[in-house]
Structure formats: structure tokens, C-alpha cells
Amino acid sequence: MRSRILALAYLLFLALAGGVQAQSDGEPQPGPATVEAESAPALGYLEGTIRRIARDATGSGTALVETRDGRVLEATLPGPDPFTGEVLPPFEVGDRVEVYFSPDPRGGTSYVVVDWIRRPALLLLVATFLVVSVLVARLKGLRAFLATASSLALIILVIIPAIVSGQNAVLVSLLGVGGILFLAIYFVHGVNWSTTAALAGTFLATIVTMLLGILFSNLTHLTGLGSEDAAMIAASLPAVELRGLMLAGLLIGALGALTDITIVQASVVRELAHADPELSSMGLYRRGMNVGLDHIGSLVNTLVLAYTGAALPLLVLLGQGELGFARAVNVELIAAEVVHTLVGSIGLILAVPVTTLIATLMFRGGRFPIEAGERTHTHHHAH
Numbered sequence: 001m002r003s004r005i006l007a008l009a010y011l012l013f014l015a016l017a018g019g020v021q022a023q024s025d026g027e028p029q030p031g032p033a034t035v036e037a038e039s040a041p042a043l044g045y046l047e048g049t050i051r052r053i054a055r056d057a058t059g060s061g062t063a064l065v066e067t068r069d070g071r072v073l074e075a076t077l078p079g080p081d082p083f084t085g086e087v088l089p090p091f092e093v094g095d096r097v098e099v100y101f102s103p104d105p106r107g108g109t110s111y112v113v114v115d116w117i118r119r120p121a122l123l124l125l126v127a128t129f130l131v132v133s134v135l136v137a138r139l140k141g142l143r144a145f146l147a148t149a150s151s152l153a154l155i156i157l158v159i160i161p162a163i164v165s166g167q168n169a170v171l172v173s174l175l176g177v178g179g180i181l182f183l184a185i186y187f188v189h190g191v192n193w194s195t196t197a198a199l200a201g202t203f204l205a206t207i208v209t210m211l212l213g214i215l216f217s218n219l220t221h222l223t224g225l226g227s228e229d230a231a232m233i234a235a236s237l238p239a240v241e242l243r244g245l246m247l248a249g250l251l252i253g254a255l256g257a258l259t260d261i262t263i264v265q266a267s268v269v270r271e272l273a274h275a276d277p278e279l280s281s282m283g284l285y286r287r288g289m290n291v292g293l294d295h296i297g298s299l300v301n302t303l304v305l306a307y308t309g310a311a312l313p314l315l316v317l318l319g320q321g322e323l324g325f326a327r328a329v330n331v332e333l334i335a336a337e338v339v340h341t342l343v344g345s346i347g348l349i350l351a352v353p354v355t356t357l358i359a360t361l362m363f364r365g366g367r368f369p370i371e372a373g374e375r376t377h378t379h380h381h382a383h
Contacts, residue, residue: 075111169244197266201355209347226332254344269359277366292352
């Protein structure tokens with residue numbers, strides 16, 4: 001789940017920055033393969049387009065690749081899988097690919113096609129998401145897209161560099177959450193008393209989530225080293241505190257569902273207080289909670305299924321082994337997902353009474369009447 005979020009963040013950041021440089025589609029001029037300039041590093045990656053493929057009977061072969069700067073080189077294609085004998089992956093002429101280069105034992109440079117270039121298709125998906133958002137939700141859809149892109153850019157440009165530099169990941173993420181909340185609530189839904197109550201409730205629920213995450217990560221002895229990604233980070237970025245990074249992921253991962261439920265609760269309570277100013281504080285709180293309880297069930301289910309869906313390949317892999325349920329749950333990778341899911345769900349549940357209480361104290365007696373420009377937003381959530 002966290003890796004998917006980072007991938008989407010990178011995509012939206014690229015979209016805001018202007019996309020990816022267009023590639024040349026012309027035929028290369030015939031000629032021998034060229035090699036990197038002597039000033040280039042000995043190891044690295046190039047991007048290019050496959051113009052010709054030659055395979056032998058075993059499925060191995062070479063490809064003529066035109067690089068982004070117009071050079072043409074001969075690169076080796078991956079051979080058959082040693083276990084299945086299948087040629088993976090099946091590169092074709094016209095594919096935009098990534099080529100790995102390294103020193104050749106004979107003193108030259110060898111090239112190997114290692115992967116496809118996926119950015120153009122992914123950016124097309126981002127553009128489709130933007131178009132659908134604007135067509136369906138109009139200006140609010142555009143604001144939501146810009147707020148999401150800005151929040152993800154904040155994660156990439158501010159939170160991640162601070163964590164990489166060795167700053168406290170939980171503290172950095174908590175401060176970053178404040179900035180994300182302003183974008184997700186004020187920019188999308190407007191600055192008014194309902195969104196202010198929602199902002200306060202969300203931030204308090206986030207603090208509770210953080211405290212629970214710290215408590216249960218200590219009780220379950222989570223180290224943050226339960227995945228291959230964490231092991232790579234530990235090897236290449238020793239300044240990063242992995243348990244703090246895990247907790248930061250928990251905070252950011254639960255934030256979207258929190259803002260959704262707190263906006264609804266604050267708007268519902270304000271509508272109820274405006275419709276019946278004679279309601280007592282307890283009566284207003286109880287009626288607001290009646291709506292919130294229904295919303296809790298659907299959102300907790302959504303959060304649990306989202307985490308389960310992200311971990312489905314891992315669950316399938318564990319299901320093929322000899323581990324029993326008790327042993328599997330004890331594995332740190334699974335235990336960390338359980339902590340993430342349940343702590344996030346507890347924070348989500350607690351956000352409802354906290355936001356409802358804040359909104360009740362603010363709006364009881366019909367205080368802060370709803371302005372004409374706000375009515376559509378609050379009325380929509382009240383239903």
C-alpha cells in the first residue's frame with residue numbers, strides 16, 4: 001500500500017512538472033552500435049525505443065535500440081526463465097525500454113534490455129483521472145485533484161527529504177499532516193466553520209492514531225525491518241529510523257479516510273443545529289452520532305479491505321507455505337500490517353465522536369448560521 005502511494009505521488013509530481021520528454025519515433029540510420037562517451041559512468045541506465053529484434057531458437061536474442069539522444073546500440077534481450085523456460089518479458093519492436101549498461105570483460109560496454117518505460121501510460125492514466133474528476137465534480141473535482149497533487153508533492157519534496165536526512169520521521173510526518181490537512185480540507189471544501197471543526201477533529205484523531213501506533217509498535221516489538229524495501233533502506237540510508245518511517249506511513253495512510261468522515265460529521269452537526277436551534281448539547285451530539293455510526297461501518301470496512309488488497313500477494317505466498325495462522329500473524333511483515341490496519345481503524349472510529357463533540361460545542365443553539373454559498377456543501381453531506 002505504501003509503495004503504491006509513493007508511486008502515485010511520483011506520477012502526479014511528474015504531471016505537475018510538465019510530464020516526460022517526448023521520444024523520437026523515426027527510423028534509425030543503419031550503422032554499427034555505438035557506445036557511451038568516455039565521460040559517462042561505468043554503470044547506469046539508458047532509455048530508448050526498440051527498432052529491430054533478432055532471436056535465436058532458444059528465445060534469447062538482441063535488440064537494436066535507439067536512445068533518446070538519437071544513438072543506436074545493440075542490447076541483449078533477456079533469455080528464457082531458468083525454471084519455466086518461458087521468455088520473460090516478451091519485448092517487441094516499438095517498445096520504449098530501459099537499457100542497463102556495464103563494463104564488458106573485453107574492455108567495451110555491454111547493454112541489456114531490462115524493463116519497459118511505463119511513465120507515458122501512467123501519465124495518461126493521471127490525465128484520465130483529472131478529466132473524469134472535472135467532468136463529474138466540476139470545479140470541486142479540479143480543486144480535489146490539485147490538492148491531492150500538492151499534498152503528494154509535499155510528501156516527496158518536504159517529508160521524504162527530511163526523513164532521509166535523519167530527522168524524526170513521526171514528528172516530520174505529523175507536521176506534514178498539518179499542511180496536507182489545510183490542502184485537503186480548506187482548499188477543496190472552502191474556509192468556513194464546518195471545515196474548521198473538521199480540521200480540528202482530524203488533527204486530534206491523527207495525534208491519537210500516532211500515540212496508538214507508537215504504543216503498539218513497542219508492544220509488538222516491530223523493528224521496521226519486515227520488508228525488502230526496509231532492508232534496502234537500512235543498507236543505503238543508515239540515518240533513517242525505520243520504526244519511525246513505519247509510523248509515518250501509518251499516519252499518512254489513515255489521513256484520507258479521516259478527512260472524509262470528519263467533514264461529514266461537522267457538516268451534519270451544523271445542519272442539525274441550524275435546523276433546530278432548541279436542541280440541547282446532548283441531543284445535538286446524539287443525533288450527530290446517529291449519522292456518524294453508519295459512516296463508521298462503511299469506512300472501517302473500506303480501510304481494512306484496502307490494506308488487505310494491497311497485501312494480497314503476500315497472503316497468497318504465505319498460504320502456499322507451511323506456516324499456520326498463528327505463525328503467519330507473528331511474522332513482522334504481517335504483524336505490521338495488522339497494526340497499521342487496526343490502529344488506523346481505531347483512529348477513524350475515534351474521529352467521529354471527537355469531531356461531533358467539537359462541532360456540537362461550536363454550533364449548538366444555531367450559532368454560526370450557514371451562508372448561502374455553504375448550503376450546497378453542508379446539505380449534500382447531511383444526506
